[in-house]
Amino acid sequence: MGNHMEFTGGCVCGGTRYVLKSRPFGLGDCHCIDCRRSAGAPYVTWGSVPHADLVVTKGEPRKIAHADRIRSFAACCGTHLFFEGSRDSDTIDVTIASLDDPTPFAPQKAIWLEDKLPWVMLDESLPTFPRSSQTS
Secondary structure, eight states: TTOOOOEEOOSSSOEEEEEEESSOOOEEEEEOHHHHHTTTTOEEEEEEEGGGGEEESSSSSSEEEETTEEEEEEETTTOOEESSSSTTTTTTEEEGGBBOOOOTTOOOOOOOOOOOOOOOOTTTTSSSSSSSSOOO
């Protein structure tokens, strides 16, 4: 058994399915305007996995390049699934809410607070960042 674990997820209609072969890390709520618009939600909770640990098992995500980043949506129904910071990125981000069981993956930070909607209440216990938590 060892370290082997899998986490499954997919879109709202079931036409696109994926498996994560490792536990998502870097969990955070992103309040940037692009995430908000792409999801139709006030913010999106993301987690990262190494690129090789994400396997799409059903369907074909549609990739949309915007602002030098790549967002992937379920071609069947439009669910926002993945995010890549660049074309040659070692990791890929997954929308935590698209996992079959998102329960264990609570956010550990909130990012892009400069774009946060004024009526969104933050969890005061989380570290917050005006933009990305990555140092450029």
